[in-house]
Amino acid sequence: MTGTDTDQIQRVVSPSGVFAVHSAGAHVTQWETPEHGPLIFVSEKSGYGLGTPIRGGIPLCFPWFGAGASGGKSPKHGFARLVNWRLVSESENSIGDWTVSFALSNEDLSNEDPKATLFPHPFEAAYTTTFTATSLTASLEVTNRGTEPFTFEEALHTYFRVGDIRQTEITGLEGAAYLDKAASSPTAGDDPIYQEGPVTFNGEVDRIYSSRGTTTIIDKQNQRLIRIEKSHSKTTVVWNPWSELAKGMSDLGDDEWTQFVCVESANAGDSAVTLSPGATHTLRVTYTVTSA
Secondary structure, rough: OOOOOOOOOEEEEEEEEEEEOOOOOOOOEEEEEEEEOOOOEEEOOOOOOOOOOEEEEEEOOOOOOOOOOOOOOOOOOOOOOOEEOEEEEEEEOOOOOEOOOOOEEEHOOOOOHHHHHOOOOEEEEEEEEOOOOOOEEEEEEEEOOOOOOEEEEEEOOOOEEOHHHHHEEEEEOOOOOOEEOOOOOOOOOOOOOOOOOOEEOOOEEEEEEEEEOOOEEOOOOOOOOEEEEEEOEEEEEEEEOOOHHHHHOOOOOOOHHHEEEEEEEEHHHHHHHOOOOOOEEEEEEEEEEEEE
């Protein structure tokens, strides 16, 4: 491990599986079930600790996505994944299902913290995850505690473990418009493209889809399906860096790009959320795994 030693890890081993969440970023790093094995990817080269982004798991992107509302300033994908969240509760039921909740507000950031100046709004965020032997449900709830509206972006930047990205497909995005952000792609740019057939992988993929619908990851090598059902999310991001980009990433092994695909439930860009004073927005996602 690198980084500070104040990150607290909540980890459960039960009949339903093995689950782990860090207080640093409220970051899920493990979802492993008896029947289907590890379902979340985390790089063996990842750092950990406050201020250190974890390469893998479920990074929480808030209050901006990419450069987003920061205007190109750091940190990328917002500050929520870099700071310590407050543990609110955790519970395990009789069959081993586990629920854990965290909270974060502007008051958790000191006035001297440069992150606070990039989003100077009173807010309260609550993040809850529930793990079972066949599903993981995550909900991010943001409330405006101020007297003026504010706008934010958000994403659950989930790294799903797959047997081989080259033998993986994603269905449910057929016909959806997307922006191609892959630097190595000949179609990259700001003009919308429409998805034809399932999403397949034979090179770098970095796409922002305008889609509210359900998607399914077909992991052919592991013979399993992961269904992604979401609510109050207008954007789906699909990403895999492929081999050349992976070589330049210090926190990702050269061959690890074959082992994951990111399918991110988001509200970013034109789908950013504007909250009135006192209003609450909840992004909710359920991942369900079955045999193919």
